Amino acid sequence: MKLIRDVFQDFKKNKVILFMLIPAVLYYFIFMYVPMAGIVIAFKRLDYAAGIFGSDWVGFDNFKFFFMSGQAFNVTKNTFLYNLVFIVVNTSLQITVSIFLSEMRNKYVKKTTQTLMLMPYFISWVVVGAFIYNIFNYEFGALNTVLKSLGLESVDVMGTVGAWKYILVFFNAWNGVGYGSIVYMAAITGIDKELYEASELDGANIFQQIWRITIPSIKPTIIIMILLNVGSIFRGNFSMFYQIIGNNGLLFNSTDVIDTFVFRSLMKTQEVGMASAAGLYQSVLCFAIIMITNGIIKRVDSEYALF
DSSP states (O other), X not given: OHHHHHHHHHHHHTHHXXXXXXXXXXXXXXXXXXXXXXXXXXXXXXXXXTEEEEEXXXXXXXXXXXXXXXXXXXXXXXXXXXXXXXXXXHHHHHHHHHHHHHTOOOHHHHHHHHHHHHGGGGSOHHHHHHHHHHHHOTTTOHHHHHHHHTTOOOOXXXXXXXXXXXXXXXXXXXXXXXXXXXXXXXXXXXXXXXXHHHHHHTTXXXXXXXXXXXXXXXXXXXXXHHHHHHTTTTSOOHHHHHHHHTTOGGGHHHHOOHHHHHHHHHHHHOOHHHXXXXXXXXXXXXXXXXXXXXXXXXXXXXXXXXO
């Protein structure tokens, strides 16, 4: 009874905040938790007439296409390594950009720079894919047109496998660094200005202030953002990979991620259960990696862990 009474009193005390929370709770319940019932598709042969729950069970047969294709390890490795590089590069650039912008004193230059850096985030990957194709196309691309005009030989970038690893990392950073730096800028804005004033009196220069005050102060934010990104480390950015690489078979081995591989397989086989099985496989891997990462951080410093 005491527990019920305490819960009722807490609800009465914070009823305004709890009512404001209702839309978010409903959103996640309807669009995140209710669809989880669809996991059963991964273990069924979907019959549209019978429906999801009326279809026949096939056990783990839907997982066989993925693991027996010979590409399971390769696309899993690509997904993990690309996302790992994206996290390292983007986080480093976002922190650098946020510190750089926070140190700007001219507000007009600062706002202009922020706007220009934020714009790529709102550009569709379809547009970016067309842009890249028109730059690197062997016959009429802008790059080879310039090289020909200078009397140099054309470069077959579209067929150079090694180059696309760097191209993908570059365009991922170009797209996300401006938007991602907003969180770190907000964290920097919350740092007590008296700390900087005291350091100036002690003779600290701007680089010492950044290293001794700014970075340690936003450390919790950095760790939380990394943990959130690690949670989707086995989920490839389908739009980016598919629109940039397209159907260039020469690049599949080094650029295919789980999402693009499953999509192409789904287009050929039309088996929804197989795609659902791959999605469940990704979710299990993501859950495992975030639990492991959070456990390591909790052992090092429990204050920075998510739970």
